[in-house]
Amino acid sequence: MIEVYLFLAAFTVQILGMSVLYPVRMARIIRTRLQKIPAERIAELYPGVDVSRAHERFLARYRTANTVIAVLGLLLLGWFIRYMQHLSWDEGVVGGMITAYFLLQNFPILLIAWFTTRFNKVHRRVLPEPKRKAVLQRRGLFDFVSPFTVFLAILAYFQFVAFMFYVARHPFPGFGGPFANIGIVSLMYILLGAVVMYFLYFRKRDPLQTHADRMLAIRAIVNSYAWVCILVPIFASISVARKVLELETWGPFAGTASFLILTFINLRIGRWSSPLRRQEADRLGSSPVR
Amino acid sequence: MEITIDIDDPQPQFEQLIEQVKAAVTSGVLKPGDALPSIRQLANDLDLNSKTVAKAYQLLTRDSIIETKGYRGTYVHPKAKSNCKFNLQEWTLRKLSESIDELREAGVTDSEIRHAFAGAINRQQSAK
Numbered sequence: 001m002i003e004v005y006l007f008l009a010a011f012t013v014q015i016l017g018m019s020v021l022y023p024v025r026m027a028r029i030i031r032t033r034l035q036k037i038p039a040e041r042i043a044e045l046y047p048g049v050d051v052s053r054a055h056e057r058f059l060a061r062y063r064t065a066n067t068v069i070a071v072l073g074l075l076l077l078g079w080f081i082r083y084m085q086h087l088s089w090d091e092g093v094v095g096g097m098i099t100a101y102f103l104l105q106n107f108p109i110l111l112i113a114w115f116t117t118r119f120n121k122v123h124r125r126v127l128p129e130p131k132r133k134a135v136l137q138r139r140g141l142f143d144f145v146s147p148f149t150v151f152l153a154i155l156a157y158f159q160f161v162a163f164m165f166y167v168a169r170h171p172f173p174g175f176g177g178p179f180a181n182i183g184i185v186s187l188m189y190i191l192l193g194a195v196v197m198y199f200l201y202f203r204k205r206d207p208l209q210t211h212a213d214r215m216l217a218i219r220a221i222v223n224s225y226a227w228v229c230i231l232v233p234i235f236a237s238i239s240v241a242r243k244v245l246e247l248e249t250w251g252p253f254a255g256t257a258s259f260l261i262l263t264f265i266n267l268r269i270g271r272w273s274s275p276l277r278r279q280e281a282d283r284l285g286s287s288p289v290r
Numbered sequence: 291m292e293i294t295i296d297i298d299d300p301q302p303q304f305e306q307l308i309e310q311v312k313a314a315v316t317s318g319v320l321k322p323g324d325a326l327p328s329i330r331q332l333a334n335d336l337d338l339n340s341k342t343v344a345k346a347y348q349l350l351t352r353d354s355i356i357e358t359k360g361y362r363g364t365y366v367h368p369k370a371k372s373n374c375k376f377n378l379q380e381w382t383l384r385k386l387s388e389s390i391d392e393l394r395e396a397g398v399t400d401s402e403i404r405h406a407f408a409g410a411i412n413r414q415q416s417a418k
Binding site: 130131132133134135136137138139200201202203204 | 291292293294295296297298310311314320325326327328330331332334335336337338363
């Protein structure tokens with residue numbers, strides 16, 4: 001029964017952390033970014049549009065979406081409390097619901113990204129930039145992520161492969177075989193690797209983005225994906241190990257804890273990243289802003 | 291080191307790029323062995339066609355200011371600083387002027403020189 005109480009506590013933290021505290025922080029970051037851009041530059045890019053009012057409208061919608069999701073989370077928590085008192089509660093049902101809820105919690109940030117893209121498409125003037133600037137320095141993976149983090153990602157992958165072959169020698173009912181599991185994880189590595197490559201070399205889209213800001217954005221994405229590559233094989237191994245050891249009732253707690261760890265690491269990624277090169281830290285702007 | 295390309299400037303973009311790389315080498319900002327960005331990265335950052343950057347890199351490689359080390363990328367040439375001082379265009383012009391003076395002294399007309407020059411270029415190309 002201890003695992004049920006631990007799960008309920010972790011799920012409460014998930015609701016509060018992801019649908020209350022995280023949105024407050026995001027709103028503060030968005031407001032700070034907007035305040036840093038000179039008013040004349042905004043007027044130049046968005047003629048006749050009250051951008052700060054539009055931003056406040058976006059933030060209000062973002063807040064509303066998160067409040068609705070937090071309330072849904074509390075209702076779900078109430079249902080879990082009732083449902084998990086029965087001895088016959090199903091781990092699959094609870095696991096599926098917490099995964100669906102985690103995906104729902106990420107929906108508002110996608111919503112705000114969609115609103116911003118649509119707003120820019122409609123209102124932003126495409127200004128020709130007669131003077132284009134670039135830093136004459138090669139960008140590489142290790143400029144943004146430490147070799148140790150990459151080593152951990154590779155180690156996590158091989159740990160998972162070895163563990164899958166070990167489990168294949170003593171399979172349990174429902175085990176899909178080592179190759180299917182390894183294939184899924186390999187596909188995830190390839191996909192995330194391709195996204196990282198794209199972000200390292202992609203063309204700059206936002207005329208307001210300075211070179212330093214762009215470097216910070218790449219650093220956040222690369223580190224975030226590196227940690228996903230480290231954690232996902234570990235979480236998958238723990239999930240399989242739970243089934244081998246017949247600890248299935250710990251599933252919901254393990255799932256919620258995984259989501260919390262992923263979110264926490266994403267929030268802290270800025271501090272854990274490798275330091276930027278000096279020129280990048282000097283905030284060399286590639287646009288007249290800042 | 292930051293470089294700037296002015297698209298309103300009548301000077302071709304690849305020449306602006308070459309000049310700024312040479313200036314960086316001459317002033318010591320870029321040192322022998324320093325890694326340069328890939329063609330794709332620089333083209334994306336400057337929002338230029340990758341062929342423009344490739345042409346600049348090709349000419350800088352020809353002048354031994356940069357060198358390409360296969361998949362490892364492009365680096366500043368060990369003798370880049372001294373090679374920057376050498377102006378290939380000026381040297382070509384001087385060599386041609388010397389030959390033209392010699393031909394004129396021998397009584398060859400300008401029209402004949404032009405015709406012979408075109409013929410020599412064509413012969414060289416067909417020999418390749």
